[in-house]
Amino acid sequence: MMINLLKEVGRGKRGARDLSYEESLQAATAILELKATPAQIGAFFVAERIKMESVEEIEAFVNVCRKHAYRAPIQQGxxxxxxxxxxxxxxxxxxxxxxxxxxxxxxxxxxxxxxxxxxxxxxxxxxxxxxxxxxxxxxxxxxxxxxxxxxxxxxxxxxxxxxxxxxxxxxxxxxxxxxxxxxxxxxxxxxxxxxxxxxxxxxxxxxxxxxxxxxxxxxxxxxxxxxxxxxxxxxxxxxxxxxxxxxxxxxxxxxxxxxxxxxxxxxxxxxxxxxxxxxxxxxxxxxxxxxxxxxxxxxxxxxxxxxxxxxxxxxxxxxxxxxxxxxxxxxxxxxxxxxxxxxxxxxx
Known part of the structure; x- marks a missing residue:
């Protein structure tokens, strides 16, 4: 799965495309749960850096981070x-x-x-x-x-x-x-x-x-x-x-x-x-x-x-x-x- 996503974001500055929100969730989950290999994680980060992250891609990473974080309404300010x-x-x-x-x-x-x-x-x-x-x-x-x-x-x-x-x-x-x-x-x-x-x-x-x-x-x-x-x-x-x-x-x-x-x-x-x-x-x-x-x-x-x-x-x-x-x-x-x-x- 991660290899297929890498192919989409890693085609170079002209060929790469933004992932959909659902695809981004898959990538974020694989990375944050360490289901992807270190080489795949590094390659994804570099490819995204070259392409520039879309709003949907960043949002997916935020939401997967939130899923794995301790969050509580301690103080709302x-x-x-x-x-x-x-x-x-x-x-x-x-x-x-x-x-x-x-x-x-x-x-x-x-x-x-x-x-x-x-x-x-x-x-x-x-x-x-x-x-x-x-x-x-x-x-x-x-x-x-x-x-x-x-x-x-x-x-x-x-x-x-x-x-x-x-x-x-x-x-x-x-x-x-x-x-x-x-x-x-x-x-x-x-x-x-x-x-x-x-x-x-x-x-x-x-x-x-x-x-x-x-x-x-x-x-x-x-x-x-x-x-x-x-x-x-x-x-x-x-x-x-x-x-x-x-x-x-x-x-x-x-x-x-x-x-x-x-x-x-x-x-x-x-x-x-x-x-x-x-x-x-x-x-x-x-x-x-x-x-x-x-x-x-x-x-x-x-x-x-x-x-x-x-x-x-x-x-x-x-x-x-x-x-x-x-x-x-x-x-x-x-x-x-x-x-x-x-x-x-x-x-x-």
Whole structure:
């Protein structure tokens, strides 16, 4: 069966065709359940990379990933879907932003893994480890407890979706982006009605918008953000696609319109520097550019999730949460709960 599917996607750039949704389900099942051989899996990933994945093909991989993942309505808020290959040269605004949002009453789901190709950058996993939290060793109950107490859920995806762990070695050997780089971000572990999703190229806006609609999110924002992440730029406008009720539209978000545009300093980021800057911002200090970036990202996400009527209102609320210490207190509480069992093995 897999050989026949490979023949269709592997005929070269001109001869290859997109698989139907049913065919894509067959391919995704064979790959994620390791019924295909490593050679077939690698060949499929490369062929799809050359052809470019269709919406139906990505959707099939998302749904098979969801089938094999632990998913539960732990908290229904905003899912932040950034690239798992991490950052090399930009601030991880979404980390500090998540605690501001939770302090504002919007539950947030974050997810990630150890770094992956093609970027091999700093990941959320690295930030947690720098904070004394090894998410791969935490029991699921502990992670859920931290979410219930604070509104911030962090999912170690290779523990909660085991097929992704099984396929890591093949992805590392290939060293390139595969269909999994998109599918893994859309598993939606907590059944979130709202999605913010990062893309690197604006050429995929329409495909990702259609995919968000097919996956039945109430509202989604597709962001061409820093290093392909969901983080809006603070030094210049950011192109985004707003998706709701089967409709999508381009929306350029300009920080200058809110008095926040700020030059970003060149910085050699390490996990330690990322955590130090995040904690400084949550304490109401930190570099102005990165503090403003957190404010803008938090405000846009509050508006997306219908917590405020405007970005201006969101900025006002979020600045107050940073100034009065509410966001910092919540972060410290989350850190304490997550740290309290970080040496325990992960339970299924």
């Amino acid at each position: 905003l899912d932040c879907a950034g690239p798992y290959d991490g950052r090399r040269k930009s601030f991880y605004a979404t980390f500090a932003t998540s605690f501001v949002l939770a302090a504002a009453g919007l539950p947030v789901t974050l997810h990630g893994s150890a770094s992956l190709p093609p970027k091999w950058g700093i990941t959320l996993h690295d930030l947690l480890k720098e904070s004394g939290i090894d998410a791969d060793l935490l029991s699921r109950d502990r992670i859920v407890q931290a979410a219930k107490e604070t509104g911030v859920l962090y999912v170690p995806v290779e523990e909660w979706c085991p097929p992704l762990k099984s396929l890591r070695s093949i992805r590392v050997e290939l060293g390139m982006r595969t269909v999994l780089n998109t599918a893994e971000k859309l598993i939606d572990y907590s059944y979130s009605p709202y999605l913010i999703f990062g893309v690197y190229h604006n050429t995929v806006f329409e495909r990702m918008a259609k995919l968000a609609n097919n996956l039945n999110y109430k509202k989604a924002l597709i962001v061409q953000g820093t290093e392909g992440s969901e983080d809006l730029f603070i030094e210049r406008p950011t192109r985004t696609y707003f998706v709701e009720n089967g409709q999508s539209q381009l929306n350029v978000i300009d920080p200058d319109a809110y008095g926040l545009e700020t030059a970003v300093p060149d910085k050699d980021w390490t996990p330690a520097e990322q955590v130090l800057e995040s904690e400084a911002i949550l304490q109401g200090r930190g570099h102005l550019a990165f503090a403003n970036q957190v404010l803008l990202n938090a405000a846009v996400r509050l508006q997306l999730a219908e917590k405020v009527d405007s970005i201006e209102e969101g900025i006002y609320i979020c600045k107050d949460l940073l100034d009065n210490g509410a966001a910092w207190d919540l972060y410290r509480k989350w850190q304490t709960v997550m740290r309290s069992q970080s040496a325990q093995p992960c339970s299924s």
